[in-house]
Amino acid sequence: MPGLLRGVARTAVISGTATAVSNRVSRRQAGRWARQEEEYAPQPQPQPQQSYAAAAAPPPPPAATPMDAKISQLQQLGQLKDQGVLSPEEFEAQKSRILAS
Secondary structure, three states: OHHHHHHHHHHHHHHHHHHHHHHHHHHHHHHHHHHHHHHHOOOOOOOOOOOOOOOOOOOOOOOOOHHHHHHHHHHHHHHHHHHOOOOHHHHHHHHHHHHHO
């Protein structure tokens, strides 16, 4: 009977240690990802003060054609796949969605 209790106690200690280590690794990885997102996120640019006496605003750039928009989206999707953010399956699913629209 003491051998059985010792085995159960050892299993409980090992299990508790493994859980604690796993949680610590998960928290550390989440923090690392959050720092990377902050680092690569575009910083908001301060808006310049506009004067009411200013000349007329420049005309807006010509609207992108639907094909240009799709090409741009596909390029961004390819970059995400190259960075490892998207798996090949996710990439193919998103590519199909973009091309079908």
